[in-house]
Amino acid sequence: MSRIGKSPIKMPKGIKANIKDNKIFIEGPHGKMDLNLKEGINLEVKDGEILVTLSEKSKLESSFHGLYRALINNMVVGVNTGFKKELVLIGVGYRAQLKGNKIDFQLGFSHPTEMDIPKGLKVNINKSVEIEIIGVDKQVVGEFAAKIRSLKPPEPYKGKGIKYLGEWGLQSNRLGT
DSSP states (O other), rough: OOHHHSOOEEEEEEEEEOOSSSEEEEEETEEEEEOOTTTTTEEEETTEEEEEEESOOHHHHHHHHHHHHHHHHHHHHHHHHEEEEEEEETTTTTTEEEEEEEEEEOOOOSEEEEEEEETEEEEEEETEEEEEESSHHHHHHHHHHHHHHHTTTOOOOOOOEETTTTTTTTOOGGTTO
16 A cells, blocks of 8 residues: 555645546635546545545555545645746847747747747746746646757756756856856
8 A cells, every 4th residue: 555645635725625426626726626536546525634545455556546646635736836847048149038828939049939838827937038837737837847948958068058947057147156
């Protein structure tokens, strides 16, 4: 049995959870999320906590026990506080700007690069080189940040490219390194 799966998920005040037909709906101040549950995974909501249990203790079902507990916990955290990823563009002439529902990048290519912002995400750009991605779904926020970083990954010698804020080797006067 999973150690992670056994621990209850505490729901902060203002968070509501409903379970209907192998689907959990979680609602909070930052939005709503839902998740389809695999058969054999049972949920109980009581006393401000969500308990994830198994109907049978087969090896296949127990392998999903901790996964579903972590997914539901991420949903609770997302609708309560949200998730954020920060990226920094490092290089002469590298910049980004918002154009409606798109981000326009100038990354030293012979053409501008545009990327659509996925539904449910909020993007802020500071000083045209700092990108902040905010959203409720941890997976969507992380995937979009990784997709942006893949446009121009940092090169190993001078560090030019798109990096996560705080990534090792980040050279920026703003961070004091």
